[in-house]
Amino acid sequence: MTDLPLTNKQWLAKLVAGIVPGIMFSFGCMAIVGLLCGTAGEPRTASAQFLMWLAVLVWLGVMGSCFLFRSGLRAWVVLGGAAMLVWGLFEILAKVTTA
Amino acid sequence: MKIRPDIVQVYREVHSWVGILCSLFLFVAFYAGSISMFEQPLQVWLTPAPSLPQPVELADTPQLLQKAFAEYPDASSHYTVVVNPDNARPARLMWPQDPTHRGHGPQDYVLAALSPDGELHTLVSRPSEIPFFIDQLHEQIGLPLPHTAARYTMGGVAVGYFLALVSGVIAFLPALKKMLFALRFGSATRKVWLDLHNLVGVFSLPFHFIIAATAVVFAFHEPIFALQGKLFQQGQPVAHGPAQQHGHAGDRSKGNGTRTVSFEGQMPPQAILVELQKQAPGFVADTLEYTTQSNRGKSRTTLRITGHDERYPTRGASNGFAVVDPASGKVLSADYLPGHQSAGFAALTAFVALHFGSYGGLPVRWGYYCLGLGGAFLFYTGCRLWIIARQKREQQAGNPQTRATWLLSCLTTGCITGCITGIAILLLCAPFWPLGGTYAQASLVYYTVFLLCMSLAFLLRENQRDPLLFCVAGCANIAIVPAVLIAMVEGRAILPSLGVGMVALVLGCFLLRSVKRSTCRLSA
Numbered sequence: 001m002t003d004l005p006l007t008n009k010q011w012l013a014k015l016v017a018g019i020v021p022g023i024m025f026s027f028g029c030m031a032i033v034g035l036l037c038g039t040a041g042e043p044r045t046a047s048a049q050f051l052m053w054l055a056v057l058v059w060l061g062v063m064g065s066c067f068l069f070r071s072g073l074r075a076w077v078v079l080g081g082a083a084m085l086v087w088g089l090f091e092i093l094a095k096v097t098t099a
Numbered sequence: 100m101k102i103r104p105d106i107v108q109v110y111r112e113v114h115s116w117v118g119i120l121c122s123l124f125l126f127v128a129f130y131a132g133s134i135s136m137f138e139q140p141l142q143v144w145l146t147p148a149p150s151l152p153q154p155v156e157l158a159d160t161p162q163l164l165q166k167a168f169a170e171y172p173d174a175s176s177h178y179t180v181v182v183n184p185d186n187a188r189p190a191r192l193m194w195p196q197d198p199t200h201r202g203h204g205p206q207d208y209v210l211a212a213l214s215p216d217g218e219l220h221t222l223v224s225r226p227s228e229i230p231f232f233i234d235q236l237h238e239q240i241g242l243p244l245p246h247t248a249a250r251y252t253m254g255g256v257a258v259g260y261f262l263a264l265v266s267g268v269i270a271f272l273p274a275l276k277k278m279l280f281a282l283r284f285g286s287a288t289r290k291v292w293l294d295l296h297n298l299v300g301v302f303s304l305p306f307h308f309i310i311a312a313t314a315v316v317f318a319f320h321e322p323i324f325a326l327q328g329k330l331f332q333q334g335q336p337v338a339h340g341p342a343q344q345h346g347h348a349g350d351r352s353k354g355n356g357t358r359t360v361s362f363e364g365q366m367p368p369q370a371i372l373v374e375l376q377k378q379a380p381g382f383v384a385d386t387l388e389y390t391t392q393s394n395r396g397k398s399r400t401t402l403r404i405t406g407h408d409e410r411y412p413t414r415g416a417s418n419g420f421a422v423v424d425p426a427s428g429k430v431l432s433a434d435y436l437p438g439h440q441s442a443g444f445a446a447l448t449a450f451v452a453l454h455f456g457s458y459g460g461l462p463v464r465w466g467y468y469c470l471g472l473g474g475a476f477l478f479y480t481g482c483r484l485w486i487i488a489r490q491k492r493e494q495q496a497g498n499p500q501t502r503a504t505w506l507l508s509c510l511t512t513g514c515i516t517g518c519i520t521g522i523a524i525l526l527l528c529a530p531f532w533p534l535g536g537t538y539a540q541a542s543l544v545y546y547t548v549f550l551l552c553m554s555l556a557f558l559l560r561e562n563q564r565d566p567l568l569f570c571v572a573g574c575a576n577i578a579i580v581p582a583v584l585i586a587m588v589e590g591r592a593i594l595p596s597l598g599v600g601m602v603a604l605v606l607g608c609f610l611l612r613s614v615k616r617s618t619c620r621l622s623a
Contacts, residue, residue, distance in 0.1 A: 005104075005105035005108075006103075006105040006106055006108075006109050007105070007109065008109050008112050008113065011113075027323075027326060030323075030327070031330050034327065034330065034331055035330075035331070039327070039331050040331060040332065041324075041327040041328050041329075041330060041331030041332045042328075042332075043324040043327070043328075044434075046434075046441065046443035046444050046447060047443075048324065048327055049447050050443065050447065051327060052316065052320055052323045052324060052327070053316065053447075053450065055323055056312065056315050056316050056319065056323070057312065060258070060261050060311075060312060060315065063258060063261065063262060064261065064262060064265040064266075067109055067110070067113055067266075068106065068109075
């Protein structure tokens with residue numbers, strides 16, 4: 001760990017990381033939770049509406065903290081990695097639950 | 100509270116940039132939104148009473164239905180029975196003139212009434228569109244864009260607003276203990292604005308977080324639901340039929356041609372209301388909306404009763420609804436029936452109701468009105484702080500004012516006074532427009548006034564800009580008072596319109612007073 005103070009020099013990269021992989025991560029979380037609780041994806045059910053809220057709140061959390069990454073690259077690696085992780089997990093879970 | 104100083108600095112920068120990008124949009128959204136807390140009463144006030152016979156008694160509704168559908172068979176596929184007719188919904192029975200009409204907002208309705216000798220009278224009318232226009236200003240953050248584009252822009256601004264809240268809290272936390280109640284009036288202008296900004300910001304923080312999160316949900320829920328549909332509905336047949344019975348009005352079958360709807364087996368509206376009262380005591384029904392869909396030769400009528408219950412939050416901006424069996428009056432779906440929802444739906448409703456202020460009746464609405472104006476004031480003080488800080492820095496460096504600072508001062512004053520003046524002029528004109536004003540008239544007047552104020556802001560000199568434009572905004576508000584009085588004398592307005600006049604008077608006086616104070620300070 002370096003002890004350089006945090007700056008906003010790479011704000012654009014961090015912001016876009018919060019938006020693009022950040023959204024993919026939050027949708028991935030929604031997908032996993034939705035799969036585990038067996039929602040039907042019908043907007044009029046309570047489960048679908050809770051999942052929609054979940055996705056939005058997770059994303060807002062990511063957006064609120066994306067400026068804390070040490071660099072733009074780190075933001076992309078961490079958030080991109082997290083997004084791939086949750087979507088990978090979703091694929092596996094989807095296979096398991098349908099099998 | 101201890102936070103690393105570099106993190107505070109990062110969030111301070113984020114706060115000022117996101118804030119400055121979003122604040123003017125948010126000002127319009129909050130100012131218009133606080134007025135749209137009273138969208139329904141305003142609509143009742145501004146819509147002139149129609150020239151129709153008195154509505155029939157609720158008990159005589161079946162007679163009215165029979166006569167109306169004998170003459171207009173198409174209407175029987177979708178119609179509304181009004182429980183307590185008012186100016187905005189002036190007839191016992193009404194149906195949309197164009198059943199394929201999409202989108203929300205007022206539309207042309209055919210109003211039906213019976214004369215004392217039992218003859219059917221109909222009239223095509225729509226309520227005043229001025230309150231709806233103000234609500235659209237709120238939803239579209241004042242942008243005259245197509246609805247979808249405006250909604251996504253609004254969503255982007257709402258995310259920025261959320262970021263500004265988070266960063267503002269983090270930037271302010273270290274100073275919270277010693278600065279919270281500090282109001283350094285009489286010291287430098289910048290400190291006065293800063294203290295006001297912090298005070299209003301901290302004390303309305305929960306409200307602002309709720310508004311920000313719900314606004315993001317309102318903007319982006321459709322694509323998220325579409326994604327859910329793709330993810331979770333694979334291989335499952337999409338449920339049709341009963342599951343969709345309380346769908347949006349847009350789901351109605353279109354162009355079914357003429358068909359006869361039998362009323363056999365249907366309970367008369369009054370009996371249904373009595374039945375509903377037994378199942379949901381305290382629920383006050385406003386309308387009964389009947390929709391008949393025919394599917395493969397079979398027709399099925401669904402009945403949706405909208406209404407409210409002041410003890411419980413409602414899902415809509417002013418009401419919730421129950422899906423009721425038209426034959427027995429039994430509640431089929433209580434998902435959105437205030438006080439009878441399952442825990443899950445009640446929680447979801449609570450989130451939304453916290454945005455709409457649709458709980459607790461009138462006191463809460465006035466509370467939201469004040470919080471909304473407080474929010475608008477918060478964004479104004481934020482802009483002022485940004486401008487003053489830059490001006491000071493430029494003065495200290497001995498440089499003339501930069502173009503960016505000048506541009507933002509012009510935009511701030513122009514946008515804020517334009518919005519206030521525009522809405523004031525709308526309310527000034529509305530009682531005198533036939534039919535209470537259409538959307539086109541409202542757009543024309545509002546955006547003309549807005550652009551005028553904006554161009555004045557750019558044309559006027561620095562020391563004239565603020566006093567003059569805020570004077571205009573204040574005078575426009577005060578001018579609502581004589582307009583309301585004239586309208587009342589002419590019999591065009593009802594007593595509650597005095598409330599509009601009072602609020603406008605207070606607001607106008609506040610604006611004029613703030614001009615006087617700031618000119619004193621400038622000359623001192």
